[in-house]
Amino acid sequence: MEHFYSQWLIQEQHLLNDLLSAPQDRPDLHIPLINRAVSHYAEYYKHKCQLADRDIFRAFSAYWLTDIERSFFWLGGLNPGVVFHSVPLDLTHDQSYKVEQLRQQMMRRIHEVEEKMRLVEEAMAVLMALAAVHGKVKNGEARGYTTERVGEMMRAVLDEADELRKNVVRKNIEILSTAQTVRFFASLAHHHLCIYWQGIIIAIMA
Helix, strand or coil, rough: HHHHHHHHHHHHHHHHHHHCCCCCCCHHHHHHHHHHHHHHHHHHHHHHHHHHHHHHHHHHCCCCHHHHHHHHHHCCCEEEHHHHHHHHCCCCHHHHHHHHHHHHHHHHHHHHHHHHHHHHHHHHHHHHHHHHHHHCCCHHHHHHHHHHHHHHHHHHHHHHHHHHHHHHCCHHHHHHHHHHHHHHEEEHHHHHHHHHHHHHHHHHHC
């Protein structure tokens, strides 16, 4: 995942450069750029999903990110609320209303998914206790049994959290004009790259 992420960041920088240089009065150029941005982030989730298939615990930890990136973390990825900081300010009244409705829907879903994660943490303790009671303690059997069951539940939580992250972006795109969407993706990429490089600098200086 580290190698993929390093290459993905290079592509994100190229994408940002093209988004920033796109003329605001050329909608014919906006659609290809928007599709490219959507594909770029979809590729990240594809590789993350493949990692989760192999090792849900490593996927959930997002070990390939810097410490600064992880400070914006929520259940295995970026806090979806951060996305709203990249929404352009030049919204119509109707757009502002829809964005606020989306934000409120997101907050409700965040609480729902967090509740499921709380149940996973409780289940982890219960399964460990049950495994020990039933004698599955030799040769690490209790740990293996618990890890498998908890891993299944964590995967379900991660899938829901990732779907929420993707849905917030998708719904914002539906609300914004193409020119606004280009600026939206430019802001997302810019903020992410700034956070990444800040994390790298801090790691070097530590």
